[in-house]
Amino acid sequence: MIQLYNVSKRYGAEGASVTALDDVNMRVREGEMVFLTGPSGAGKSTLIRLLLCVERVSSGQVLIGGRNVHALRDESIPYLRRNFGVVFQDFRLIETRDVFDNVAIGMEILGLPRKDIVRRVGQLLEAIGLQERAHASPRDLSGGEAQRVAIARALVNEPAILLCDEPTGNLDPQLSREIIQLVCEVNRRGTTVVVATHDAALIEEFGARTLTLKGGRLVQDRDRADRGGDMLAGGLDLSRLDDPMAEIE
Amino acid sequence: MIQLYNVSKRYGAEGASVTALDDVNMRVREGEMVFLTGPSGAGKSTLIRLLLCVERVSSGQVLIGGRNVHALRDESIPYLRRNFGVVFQDFRLIETRDVFDNVAIGMEILGLPRKDIVRRVGQLLEAIGLQERAHASPRDLSGGEAQRVAIARALVNEPAILLCDEPTGNLDPQLSREIIQLVCEVNRRGTTVVVATHDAALIEEFGARTLTLKGGRLVQDRDRADRGGDMLAGGLDLSRLDDPMAEIE
Amino acid sequence: MSATLRLISFLRAALRLMRGSPWLNAVSVLTIAASLSLCGLFAMAFFNAHTLIDELGSSLTIQVYLEPDTPEERIGQIEARLREHEGVKRVRALSSEADRERNRKLLDPALLEGLDDEAIPGQPVLALELDSSLASRGDLEALVHWAGQIEAVEAVEDVAFGAERLRLLFAVLEIIRSVGVVLSAVLLASALFFVFTTVRLAVWGRRREIEILSLMGATPNFIRAPFLLEGALQGLLGAVVAIVAVGLLHLELEGLVRDVYLLQVQPSLLPPGMVLWLLVGGPCLGVLASGLSLGRAFKV
Amino acid sequence: MSATLRLISFLRAALRLMRGSPWLNAVSVLTIAASLSLCGLFAMAFFNAHTLIDELGSSLTIQVYLEPDTPEERIGQIEARLREHEGVKRVRALSSEADRERNRKLLDPALLEGLDDEAIPGQPVLALELDSSLASRGDLEALVHWAGQIEAVEAVEDVAFGAERLRLLFAVLEIIRSVGVVLSAVLLASALFFVFTTVRLAVWGRRREIEILSLMGATPNFIRAPFLLEGALQGLLGAVVAIVAVGLLHLELEGLVRDVYLLQVQPSLLPPGMVLWLLVGGPCLGVLASGLSLGRAFKV
Numbered sequence A, B: 001m002i003q004l005y006n007v008s009k010r011y012g013a014e015g016a017s018v019t020a021l022d023d024v025n026m027r028v029r030e031g032e033m034v035f036l037t038g039p040s041g042a043g044k045s046t047l048i049r050l051l052l053c054v055e056r057v058s059s060g061q062v063l064i065g066g067r068n069v070h071a072l073r074d075e076s077i078p079y080l081r082r083n084f085g086v087v088f089q090d091f092r093l094i095e096t097r098d099v100f101d102n103v104a105i106g107m108e109i110l111g112l113p114r115k116d117i118v119r120r121v122g123q124l125l126e127a128i129g130l131q132e133r134a135h136a137s138p139r140d141l142s143g144g145e146a147q148r149v150a151i152a153r154a155l156v157n158e159p160a161i162l163l164c165d166e167p168t169g170n171l172d173p174q175l176s177r178e179i180i181q182l183v184c185e186v187n188r189r190g191t192t193v194v195v196a197t198h199d200a201a202l203i204e205e206f207g208a209r210t211l212t213l214k215g216g217r218l219v220q221d222r223d224r225a226d227r228g229g230d231m232l233a234g235g236l237d238l239s240r241l242d243d244p245m246a247e248i249e
Numbered sequence C, D: 001m002s003a004t005l006r007l008i009s010f011l012r013a014a015l016r017l018m019r020g021s022p023w024l025n026a027v028s029v030l031t032i033a034a035s036l037s038l039c040g041l042f043a044m045a046f047f048n049a050h051t052l053i054d055e056l057g058s059s060l061t062i063q064v065y066l067e068p069d070t071p072e073e074r075i076g077q078i079e080a081r082l083r084e085h086e087g088v089k090r091v092r093a094l095s096s097e098a099d100r101e102r103n104r105k106l107l108d109p110a111l112l113e114g115l116d117d118e119a120i121p122g123q124p125v126l127a128l129e130l131d132s133s134l135a136s137r138g139d140l141e142a143l144v145h146w147a148g149q150i151e152a153v154e155a156v157e158d159v160a161f162g163a164e165r166l167r168l169l170f171a172v173l174e175i176i177r178s179v180g181v182v183l184s185a186v187l188l189a190s191a192l193f194f195v196f197t198t199v200r201l202a203v204w205g206r207r208r209e210i211e212i213l214s215l216m217g218a219t220p221n222f223i224r225a226p227f228l229l230e231g232a233l234q235g236l237l238g239a240v241v242a243i244v245a246v247g248l249l250h251l252e253l254e255g256l257v258r259d260v261y262l263l264q265v266q267p268s269l270l271p272p273g274m275v276l277w278l279l280v281g282g283p284c285l286g287v288l289a290s291g292l293s294l295g296r297a298f299k300v
């Protein structure tokens, strides 16, 4: 599903550049759940940005579903991104829209019918325990609440790949466990999941495969009890990638 | 140092209001270090906002150094805030200034000489391990790096009171411990410290007094081995509060 | 999803954008209204100046004095020749008697005492009205030249031209025109720049929102559509405000002109179809400015 | 910390603000430049229109014809009385002979043939030049009334007033003035609004930054100072740009006017001291707009 071949990423100009990723090779199979860990500044968020084509690799290749994403034309990138659900480290909620709309964005982008949106978003808000705050502004949420909204937003389209960057940094241990259980549930239904986290206790408890980055290098790939999903949903949809104008009838 | 008497805080209009704090009574002595914990949405950040006069209490009284802060005139509020160092849950770095300038702001506000600023900021950047990124933009930092900059910024003026809201949410366990050690060091030199955190392991390890909020109510106040400071620095300066124009010569 | 449904969802998004920052929206609407008002005002001023110039210009004449005994037939020939000339709007023929009558009125009665009718000068005259739309300094020189030619024509005795007065008038016209063109160019450019800038700043203020949408897989068109619709709605509102403003000003000016009773030249001072132009122009301006602003404000 | 040191630190902050968003700054500078250019252009147009009107107005005269045998002394009395009247700039006395000479030039030579000198009309005339700065419709009516009174004065035979022509001229002056005042008001208002809006949007785009500074204990003045300095710097830059623009335009217009040779009335078309006004006005505008924008844009 996700393959990285000799991926390096350097930020900044030649002279004063920062090497965020250094010759990383890794592979995440379809339906797999993977923890990504490592000290601050190890390159975890950078790796996620590369998958999303927010940044381009300095060298090497990133393959998603067998396709070299950095060979895609600009017009195709939105269609690539629709295969992902992403929880950003800094949440990135839209402050001018309320909680409900923030969660609904993904479905609106796909142009799904309003009543489906209302049903699905309602379910998710209930799952994260925020159904009562559906019409609050993200500005008025506590840190943990905002993080949960970000998680709901990532899940709304049952994406083929779920990327979570530090999804429990603002949650208490109890909520963290519940959220990761939710993520596991999604994974069990076929979604490939990558969770970047510092929470050693969480990794310990859920014991999935763990990739450890350090200074941009992949220093450890520890596989444990593999809990491969039964592939119910979450198949990758790359059909649109060659036909970027298909959406705009 | 910090006293709360029957403090309640409700957000929003009468009808659809959220009760963030509900009749809280507490007292933090000068030089004390206190952990504030509780589930997401318990009211930890709200409490910090009340201390800073970002929000006003709905009822009750907040006293800092024996003064009722919510009776202060608007003009005095900046002088109250200068007694605090704050690490915000969402960092709040200024994106248009580089790391060095972000840390230096507090000293610039006090109008301290440039060479003192350079020395002090340099020391702090070294302490958080970011001296090499002094001239990077906060946008180009990793989550953990940004959080460390926020911590350095809060410490720069050796404040009388240090408020940290989830200061280790984006840090790996090793760095978290180092940062809390840094905070303890500051506390040992006389600064009163309040740390809001979900990190049970951290609380366990440092075993200071722990206040637990739940749904806006103070449900637990567990005191442990008191490690009161030797009061080297960090005395409260409220002299300016009655003379708000003193700064503007 | 059908196109209509999609449009409705974009409209909802546009309205949400507008509700989200009412203050910013008020500014944009006022901006467009101010620009359109200025344009309208200027169009009005230009239109009326032109009418006024036409009015004044049409009173410009050249008098061609013919020899007293020129036969009717010959007069007709000359008249036809003059009529052909470019820049001549009308030719009026005055008989000797009509000219004498005119002169009698002009001369001092005391002077005429004791003179018999024949002594009062009178000769056939062709009065040429000039087309003021051709009035420029170049045209004037051409006319001076032409007047010389007319004088050479057999049977023409004299050409009264009033060239000095004409020259002054043309110079004034020319200055009014130049200043008008320069001012209108500057105004339009600054109006466009103004709207473009405010929209661009608005987009800049929402850069995070745009970035997030893009990260979630929204196509550039999906992101643009609400902004464009918002621009169109703002433009429409701005146009309505501008129409009201220009209308009120128009009433005021009309009153003023009616007061200065000599210039009651036309029923309406508004250029025809201006309301329509503003109503179409407003949304166009809004969409254009939004479009230009969005163009480079965000990348995928 | 000394005041100078503090100022330097604010200047550093202002420059950092400007470096931080070069694009936004370019927009603000251009905005101020455009506004000032418009104002300058308008001041120029107004100033020159006024000069032109003065020029034209000063050629307005009233001719007071006195009885042929009025004694010199009496003429002097009447002249003195006329001179006293408000709105009269100059009174020129023509003797009978001078008037006859003038008439001889006006009349057709053919008509004068066979007439002796005495037959040509000639009488003492007082030519009044009117002060055009008083020229309005109200003044005109007063003058018409006054003319009636003059006619009743002993020894005055006739008053040639050319009221119709005067009326037309005054009406034109009045319209130019009204349009000028309306346009100038609209322009200035929109220029102010324009600058205010862009600065406000810029502040709005930096609302987070302002909020953070406030949270860290910065006084409102500390937060405002760099923005005000930034506004002043932008205003200065804008003024320089505007001066260059207006200067170029001025050269262009001057050439045009020189071309239309009849109106070579003054050495410079620029109102005196305009460069200074712009250089002072630019920073003032910038500071004012920043100040107004900041005023309500943030709270402690």
Ligand SMILES: Nc1ncnc2c1ncn2[C@@H]1O[C@H](COP(=O)(O)OP(=O)(O)OP(=O)(O)O)[C@@H](O)[C@H]1O
Pocket: A011, A012, A018, A019, A020, A038, A039, A040, A041, A042, A043, A044, A045, A046, A047, A089, B139, B140, B141, B142, B143, B144, B145, B170
């Ligand atoms: N846009 C950028 N420009 C320059 N350097 C950058 C940029 N983004 C990230 N970096 C640097 O690259 C390195 C890796 O950053 P990254 O965000 O991937 O770390 P991370 O593993 O997510 O860390 P954390 O756990 O603290 O979030 C860091 O040193 C960071 O400062």
Ligand SMILES: Nc1ncnc2c1ncn2[C@@H]1O[C@H](COP(=O)(O)OP(=O)(O)OP(=O)(O)O)[C@@H](O)[C@H]1O
Pocket: A139, A140, A141, A142, A143, A144, A145, A170, B011, B012, B018, B019, B020, B039, B040, B041, B042, B043, B044, B045, B046, B047, B089
């Ligand atoms: N400005 C606001 N307007 C309305 N409600 C608010 C506002 N700020 C906070 N709240 C609500 O008040 C409650 C307490 O918020 P607070 O931020 O204090 O929680 P917290 O203890 O910091 O939680 P977390 O650990 O998730 O950060 C939450 O339910 C939150 O939604």
Ligand SMILES: [Mg+2]
Pocket: A044, A045, A046, A089, A165, B142, B143, B144
């Ligand atoms: Mg990260």
Ligand SMILES: [Mg+2]
Pocket: A142, A143, A144, B044, B045, B046, B089, B165
């Ligand atoms: Mg909080």
